[in-house]
Amino acid sequence: MTSPPPAGSPSRHADPDENPYVEAPPTEFEPASELSRDAAEAQAAALRAAIREHDHRYYVEADPLIADETYDRLFTRLQELEEAFDLPTENSPTRRVGGEPLDALGTVEHVAPMRSIDNATDADAVRAFDERVRGGLEAAGFDPHETAYVCEPKFDGLSVEVVYEDGEYARAATRGDGIEGDDVTEQVRTIRSVPGRLRGDPPARLAVRGEVYMPRNAFSAYNEELIERGEEPFANPRNAAAGTLRQLDPAVVATRPLDVFFFDVMAWETGDEEADPPERPETHWEEFDAFDAFGLRRADRVERVGDIEDALEYRDRLMADRDDLNYEIDGVVIAVDDRAKREALGSTARAPRWAFAYKFPPRTATTTVDGITVQVGRTGRLTPVAELSPVDVGGVSVSRATLHNPAEIEALGVNVGDRVRIYRAGDVIPYVPEVVEKRSEGTYAFPEACPVCGAPVERDGPLAFCTGGLGCPAQLDRAIEHWARRDALDVEGLGPERVEQLREAGLVESLPDLYDLTVEELAALDGWGETSAENLVAELDATRDPPLDAFLAGLGIPDVGATTARALATHFGELDAVMDADADALRAVDDVGPEVASSIRDFFDTPENRAAIEGLRERGVEPEAVDTGSDGDAPLPLDGLTFVFTGSLSVTRGAAQAHVEAHGANATSSVSGNTDYLVAGESPGRSKRSDADSEGVPVLDEDAFAEFLAERGIEWPPGAEGE
Structure with missing residues (x-):
C-alpha cells in the first residue's frame, strides 16, 4: 500500500524573489495618505499574493514562513489600503473577516449530484462490496484482479461543494438533498484553508467536494468560551460546524474555528478557449496530487491499496489512531481508484457502486444514574452533571456525563436511578442522549437556589443562572480575571493561576478585596517575592481612578464588551447615570439593543453587584467622569447625521x-x-x-x-x- 507524496507544490502564490512580503517582510509602512492610487494598488496586489502564500503555508502545509505578529501587520496594512482607497476586495484575503449579513440562505443546484455512500460496520459487508465491484468490472470487460482502492478517513462534519472558475473562488453550497443545497458562499469564504485563488494551472472550472469541520482542540476551546459567556455549548464538533456554517452573518462565521478537507472532484471543465488545458487525472489517487498543486487541503491519512484485505487493515489502524487525530471521523471510505472503472460501475439512485463506507462501531454504553450534581460556572450558569456507575465507553471508563441544562433534563425525563445511554466521542464531554429504562419516579427537580451561594436561580430559555452575581464565590474567579483583562483595567500579573492562588489563600473573597492586598501578604505566598508583590499592589493602585469605560468593561456585565462600555461611558458620562438608567434610556445608546439593555439593567438591579461596586468605591476606586462633548442639552454640529x-x-x-x-x-x-x-x-x-x-x-x-x-x-x- 502507498501514501500520497507530501502536500505541497513548486507553484506558489508569491515568488519570494519578486515579492518583498513573503520572506522577512518589512512591517513599517508609510502613511496610506502619502501614496498615490497606483502605488496603493500595486502594494495591495503584492500583499494579497503574499498573504495567500502565508495562508497556504500555515493552514495547508502547517509550515509557516513568518511569525503571527508579522502576518497580522501585513493583513492590517492590506485592510488599511483597501479601506483608504476603496479597492475591490472580491476574493481578497481580507474578505475572510466576513461580508454583509444575509437575510436568508439561498438555494443552488450542484454541478453534479452529491450522493450518499452505502455503509456497514462489519467486515463481511465490505467483502461483499468488493465481490460486487469485481463482478461488475468483469462484466464490463476489465480484469477483476487488477482493482486498486483508495482509502481515506470518513469525516464527521458537513459536506460542501466548492466551485472555482478560472482559478478564482466562485461559490459554495451544502449537500442539501444531493441535488440542491444551501448557498453558503460567503460563510465558506471566511475559512482560512479554503483558497480564494488556486495555485498552479487549474482547469477553467473546478468543482470539488469537501468536508467542513471544527478541529477537536478548537472545539474544546470554543465551547469553554461559550460556557464562560453563559451560552449553551455545542454537543459535538459536527453540530458546531453545521450550526456555524448556517449562520446568516459571515462575520460570525469568521470568528469560529472552522477548517476543511477536500476529497473528491465533482467537475473538471477545461474550457474551449484554452490552448493547452490541463486534463483531468485518470485516477482518484492522481487527483490528490492535483489538489496539492492547486493548494487545496486534503487529509494526510490517505492510502492506495491493492486489495480489500489491505483496506480492512487500513480501517483497523485508523480506528486505533482515532483518538489521536485532531478531527472527528466515524469510519473510512473505500473507493475504486480508476475513473474509467468508476464510470463502468455507475451509481444507484442514491449511492455510487464504486465506493463503500466501513464505519466504526458506535461509542455508546448503558449504565445507571447514581446521582445528579449541579455545577456553577464562572458566569453563574448552572450545569447539571449525571454521576454514573462507571462504564467502559470506547476503551475509556466514564463515571460522569453532562446533562447540559434543566431543559435537557425535562426533555429526557431523567432522574436518579434511571438506566441511561452514554455517548462519548474523542475529547467531547460524555453526555446522555436517552433514558433506556425508567427506574425512578418522576423527573429530577432542578434546584431553585444556587448550590454555592444560595441566591435564587433564574431561567433564561433552556438555561439556568445564579443571580448572586459578583457576590457568588463560584463566579468570583472569572470576575477578577475579567477585571484584570487588557481591554478592562489592564492589571498585569493577575492571571488565572495567581487568582486561584489568592482565592485558595483566603486573601480575596470579593472583588473589592483586591484593593486590601498588602505587599507582606503577597510576598508570603509560594512563588512570590517582594518585587512581584510590590508590582501587583502598584498595578492595582494605578487603577483606583480608571476611565469609566474600562471600569464598566471590567465589571463583566453580560453582553457588554469594550465597545459597548465605551458607548455607555460617552453617552452617560458618569457611573451613577449608567447604573440608574432605565431600559429606554439604555436603548438610546448606539450599540445597545433590547437584549443588551435588559442585561445591563439586570446586572445593576442585582444587590450583590451593587454591593461589590460600593465596596470598590469605599476602597477608593472611583471611575473618572467623561465629557460627553456637549454643553447641557446643546447638540453637536453633526448630531443625528x-x-x-x-x-x-x-x-x-x-x-x-x-x-x-x-x-x-x-x-x-x-x-x-x-x-x-x-x-x-x-x-x-x-x-x-x-x-x-x-x-x-x-x-x-x-x-x-x-x-x-x-x-x-x-x-x-x-x-x-x-x-
Missing part, C-alpha cells in the same frame, strides 16, 4: 470617520436608507455610488464636503483646528 466615505481623500478614511464622529455624527461602512451623505473622493467605489443612487442619498465630493463642514463651523481637513 450618518456619513459613508468612499474613494481616496486627502486623509485616510479612518481619520475622516473619526473627525465626523468627534462632532456628533455616525460613520458607517455601507450605504443604506439611514445614510445622510456619501462623501466620494478620487476613484470612488462603484457599488457605493450605485447604492447611494438607489437610496436617494446625496453625494458630496471632497470640496463640497469641506464647504458643508465649514457652514457648521468645522474645519477640513482634520488638524486644521489644532485638534
Whole structure:
C-alpha cells in the first residue's frame, strides 16, 4: 500500500524573489495618505499574493514562513489600503473577516449530484462490496484482479461543494438533498484553508467536494468560551460546524474555528478557449496530487491499496489512531481508484457502486444514574452533571456525563436511578442522549437556589443562572480575571493561576478585596517575592481612578464588551447615570439593543453587584467622569447625521470617520436608507455610488464636503483646528 507524496507544490502564490512580503517582510509602512492610487494598488496586489502564500503555508502545509505578529501587520496594512482607497476586495484575503449579513440562505443546484455512500460496520459487508465491484468490472470487460482502492478517513462534519472558475473562488453550497443545497458562499469564504485563488494551472472550472469541520482542540476551546459567556455549548464538533456554517452573518462565521478537507472532484471543465488545458487525472489517487498543486487541503491519512484485505487493515489502524487525530471521523471510505472503472460501475439512485463506507462501531454504553450534581460556572450558569456507575465507553471508563441544562433534563425525563445511554466521542464531554429504562419516579427537580451561594436561580430559555452575581464565590474567579483583562483595567500579573492562588489563600473573597492586598501578604505566598508583590499592589493602585469605560468593561456585565462600555461611558458620562438608567434610556445608546439593555439593567438591579461596586468605591476606586462633548442639552454640529466615505481623500478614511464622529455624527461602512451623505473622493467605489443612487442619498465630493463642514463651523481637513 502507498501514501500520497507530501502536500505541497513548486507553484506558489508569491515568488519570494519578486515579492518583498513573503520572506522577512518589512512591517513599517508609510502613511496610506502619502501614496498615490497606483502605488496603493500595486502594494495591495503584492500583499494579497503574499498573504495567500502565508495562508497556504500555515493552514495547508502547517509550515509557516513568518511569525503571527508579522502576518497580522501585513493583513492590517492590506485592510488599511483597501479601506483608504476603496479597492475591490472580491476574493481578497481580507474578505475572510466576513461580508454583509444575509437575510436568508439561498438555494443552488450542484454541478453534479452529491450522493450518499452505502455503509456497514462489519467486515463481511465490505467483502461483499468488493465481490460486487469485481463482478461488475468483469462484466464490463476489465480484469477483476487488477482493482486498486483508495482509502481515506470518513469525516464527521458537513459536506460542501466548492466551485472555482478560472482559478478564482466562485461559490459554495451544502449537500442539501444531493441535488440542491444551501448557498453558503460567503460563510465558506471566511475559512482560512479554503483558497480564494488556486495555485498552479487549474482547469477553467473546478468543482470539488469537501468536508467542513471544527478541529477537536478548537472545539474544546470554543465551547469553554461559550460556557464562560453563559451560552449553551455545542454537543459535538459536527453540530458546531453545521450550526456555524448556517449562520446568516459571515462575520460570525469568521470568528469560529472552522477548517476543511477536500476529497473528491465533482467537475473538471477545461474550457474551449484554452490552448493547452490541463486534463483531468485518470485516477482518484492522481487527483490528490492535483489538489496539492492547486493548494487545496486534503487529509494526510490517505492510502492506495491493492486489495480489500489491505483496506480492512487500513480501517483497523485508523480506528486505533482515532483518538489521536485532531478531527472527528466515524469510519473510512473505500473507493475504486480508476475513473474509467468508476464510470463502468455507475451509481444507484442514491449511492455510487464504486465506493463503500466501513464505519466504526458506535461509542455508546448503558449504565445507571447514581446521582445528579449541579455545577456553577464562572458566569453563574448552572450545569447539571449525571454521576454514573462507571462504564467502559470506547476503551475509556466514564463515571460522569453532562446533562447540559434543566431543559435537557425535562426533555429526557431523567432522574436518579434511571438506566441511561452514554455517548462519548474523542475529547467531547460524555453526555446522555436517552433514558433506556425508567427506574425512578418522576423527573429530577432542578434546584431553585444556587448550590454555592444560595441566591435564587433564574431561567433564561433552556438555561439556568445564579443571580448572586459578583457576590457568588463560584463566579468570583472569572470576575477578577475579567477585571484584570487588557481591554478592562489592564492589571498585569493577575492571571488565572495567581487568582486561584489568592482565592485558595483566603486573601480575596470579593472583588473589592483586591484593593486590601498588602505587599507582606503577597510576598508570603509560594512563588512570590517582594518585587512581584510590590508590582501587583502598584498595578492595582494605578487603577483606583480608571476611565469609566474600562471600569464598566471590567465589571463583566453580560453582553457588554469594550465597545459597548465605551458607548455607555460617552453617552452617560458618569457611573451613577449608567447604573440608574432605565431600559429606554439604555436603548438610546448606539450599540445597545433590547437584549443588551435588559442585561445591563439586570446586572445593576442585582444587590450583590451593587454591593461589590460600593465596596470598590469605599476602597477608593472611583471611575473618572467623561465629557460627553456637549454643553447641557446643546447638540453637536453633526448630531443625528450618518456619513459613508468612499474613494481616496486627502486623509485616510479612518481619520475622516473619526473627525465626523468627534462632532456628533455616525460613520458607517455601507450605504443604506439611514445614510445622510456619501462623501466620494478620487476613484470612488462603484457599488457605493450605485447604492447611494438607489437610496436617494446625496453625494458630496471632497470640496463640497469641506464647504458643508465649514457652514457648521468645522474645519477640513482634520488638524486644521489644532485638534
